[in-house]
Amino acid sequence: MLRVQPPRHLLAPRLSAVLASVISLVTAAVLLAVGVQTASPASATTTYLCTGYVACAQAGYTHHGYKKAGSKMWWRMYSGHNCTNYVAYMMVKSGASSERPWTGSGNAYNWGVQLSDITDSTPRVGAVAWYKANGGWAGSSGHVAYVEQVVSATEIIVSEDNWGGDFDYRVVEKGTSGWPDGFIHVNDTPLTVDTAPTVTATPAVGQKITVDPGTYTPAADEVSIQWYAAGKKIEGATSASYKPTTEQWKKRLSVRVTAKASGFARTVTDTDKTVAVRKGTLAVKNQPVVSGTAQVDGTLTTTTGTYSPAVSDKTIHWYADGTLIKGETSKKLAVTPELVDTKITAKVTATTEAYKAEKTLTTSTANVAPGVIRLGKDYTLSGTSSVGDKLAIGEGVVEWPTDATVTYQWLRGGTASGARASTSSDGSGASNDSLSYLLGAKDVGKTMGVRITIARAGYTTRTVDLAATSIVTTTPVLDLTATPKVTTRTVKVAGTKKTKTVVKRKVIVRVGVTAYGRRTVNGRVRVTLTQPDGEQQVSTVRLVDGKLRLPVTDLPRGKQTVQVDYLGTTVVTAGSARTTVRVPAS
Template sequence: MSRTRAGLLVVFLVALLTPVGAARASSTVLCSGYTSCADKGYSNAGYSTHKSTSYWRMYTGTNCTNYVAYRLVSNGMPNVRPKSGVGNAQDWGFAMASITDSTPAVGSVAWWGRTGHHVAYVEKIVSPTEIWVSESNWSGAFDWRKITKSGSGWPDGFIHFSDRVLENTTRPTIRSTPQVGVALAPSVGKWTVMGNSYAYQWTADGTSISGATTKSYTPTPSVAGKALSLQVTASRPGYSPGTATSASEEVEPGELTPGVPTVDGTGRVDEPLIARPGTWTPTPSTYSYQWSVAGSPVSGAASPTFTPRPEDNGRAVTVAMTSALAGYRSTAATSPAPVTVLPGNVTSTANPTIIGTPAVGATLTARPGSWSVSSLAYDYQWLVDGTAIAGATGATYKPTPADRTRPVSVRVTARRSGYLTTSATSAPTAKTAYGTLPASAPKITGSTRLGSTPAVDVGTRKVPQSTVRVQWLRNGVAISGATALKHKVTQSDLGKKLSAKVTWTADGYTRRTLTSSAVGPAKATAKIKATATATPSSRTVRFVVRLPVTGLADPSASIAVTRRGGGTVKFSISRGKGTVTLTKQPAGASTYTFTYAGTSKITSAKTTVKTTIKK
């Protein structure tokens, strides 16, 4: 053994024979022995086969300094002591004070120089207060220990000869512009050592996104518009983890994949059409709608349903749907298959009815009934016994004589632009009865004097095919042969009232008879004629009076004469002639009135005579 080697041996014996119990007071042995540790997965990094070799001129075999020197040389340091003072374990921290601190790191050397005489290799940093080390103990065994920072067992320092820290050389990249709903496949970047395991944390505007801890990430609507970045932590056994963060990029809104809208419904006027969105990816939260007819948007038609209007008949209907979903751009799609609008249905909800009594010549009026659609126009066709009557197409109908004993009905056809034309028929009436001939009461015109010819006015013939028969009546009794419209008054009629009975007849109608009001009685016409002779000396006036009657012999009668301003004197005439003398008449001009009262057969008569008695 060389002098140096002998000196080292003495140093090592002194260092390693020094108790280290205080340094191990707060520790737990995880394994012990090369084989036992290997079986449990705790490596010795090959020292079991290299322990007979001296590293950094340390003593070979089972001792702490040779084992730590071996690990550092294995990590790339030269097999040369970094300083001459790096020999006895208790001196390492003092000799390497410039790289010794209180912060553990994987690959650093745990050093006890104030509270013990020992070095160990830091394998794992569990937390700032817990580390795992591997060590080879003088006159002991190889082991792994867990050391916690409690009590007095924590290392006096950590020497950072060649810490094994994973360092990022090229930042992670997101690779593509982030967009809501599109999966990202980022690059972890480059590290001083590749082939590591990686942990990931995606952040938005610098805040960690809960659950976003895998390499692949699909931005959700909640991060739209925010700055997205990826923090990558590289890990590798025997190295301290390294962390690097990508450049941030704003998350763009997602793109919705539209479905194919369809339209359900018959497509008839007044029957609703329903828009179906189809399958959109992802599913939008809301849809807005715009219905169009013949390519033009319909004002106000912005709901999931649209009811075609009458003016839409025969035109094509489509619907455009615009989706909305938080974090996504609005997307529109239009139904590709237009629906051609069919005419609307019109149904009768209450059958037509007929107002009026079914009789020949009577007016029947059609009522159209009730229908499912308003603002309809109506056409009419009258039917008799179920057969259409030519030309009977108005709202009213008068049964003809040919219709008697047969029922009448009416067929109403409802029509409106944009709708199907539909008909409904009323229930039939009772059998058509005889009609009542319309007539006004007859009236007698003209004089009823003996020899005159009065006439009967039968009024207007309201049924053209009707016939009229007249019968003159004398005091209500038919006058034989008096059946003309005119009747000449005879002596047989004198003193009696005349009337006329008129009878109308027509096919299909009940015979109708009306009698005029009676006129008269019929009389012969009388006339008084008087002449005067005045005698002034005696103050008397003598009158010769005549009473002729047209068509009759002059009658004997009583006549009254009255002087104006004086009294009345009655006298008789015989066979239409007589005289009367008035005495004590005043001198001067006087007016005398002669009056005949008449009889039941002769009219009354009156005349005036003026005469003067000279003074």
């Protein structure tokens, strides 16, 4: 049989079986009036470890001070060598009341009867080993002893005193007539608490905390745990670790640790109360995310995220470059012009009972882009590109934004003309409202146009360039003169001595072409001279510095018609002039 070693004061070697038998024979000869009536050696198996205060002390077994205290009556038992007085002394010494816990007979056989509610068959250190009358080696008064050690479930070591006998230690094995009829648990010896159980962490809702169950002598075979909140048991909270719930918020926790070891009374220790359970920390399972177009007139949308545990409320605030956008607390944000070039974020605040508010900031968007100006109707440019005429703008419609500003800049050859009616000597230029333009001298030969600028803060400025379909032209002015010239001379007639008079008639055609807005006019001129008989002479001549001189010869006398046609250029339009001239006979 495997046996656990006794405590230090029980470490003296056991007496030999022969010595034990001799002691048994001597003990059996003694009849105790009140105490133990011993059984015969043939029917009881026991091993005495020591007998007598001195011998036991020398062998390392303590009498617990009874050598001196035995002169006093304990629980109103007879003093001196007496089993009941000794065990009563040990009960009081262990912390039990000094008053006998029952009335009536104090004989040993009556102990288990009067204390039946705390009597069972389980041996524990500090328990009373109880024998009925004539049980085992007990006499008619029964017997009680003090359990010093529980070696196993079938072997114990007891200390005892005997009426008319002496103090001793002995080993008792189960299955023999010496095994007690029961064990009375008045005040069993608990385990020694070497290190008290503690809870050191600050408790918070949803966060695991752990109790240190402590250490014991002897080491505990089993430790059970029960958590309490505000002094009330938390059902099911029986593990070393525990996560406080919302029900424990603001309450102080404690733990009751029950340590057990074979042969010892269970030891129950309560930890100190913790501080009140604080608010827990929400775990963000899915971060809030902003989606949509970061552009004026666009819409941004944020999710609110998910949390553990699930939360009861979520609030949203929007920020532009970290500055709160006042009044924006919904999932959607309409992007307005004042947000251009800022980065947008959303802050989601999740709350639920007994948890700290969890504030989560989304990733920022790209810089907000300007909005797009939309036209509901296009602008147009109409009019003839001829000096003195007007060009007019057909107004369009700005569909969005409706408060955009529209300005007009007239262009001459692709650059700003800068002309207005009030500053132009010829009255040309833009009207006061800039919606029309009177073409003047400076515009001749240029392509005219207008730049329409539509602007609004927070939007990309939109420009519309409209150009005339042709360059600005001017009308020519023709200055036409036709001068006749007649010359005569006398010549000999060939082969004779006669003479004759030769007459030559011609017209000198002079043409000058000018045009408003042009310093000189170039180009070709067609001159048609129609004689009286209808015959025509036609010549096409290029102007030189806006002028030409053309003699038309071999003309008959009479009225001649001169038609001059200026053929025009891309800038100066075609023009004509007509005159008649009379060519004399001589």
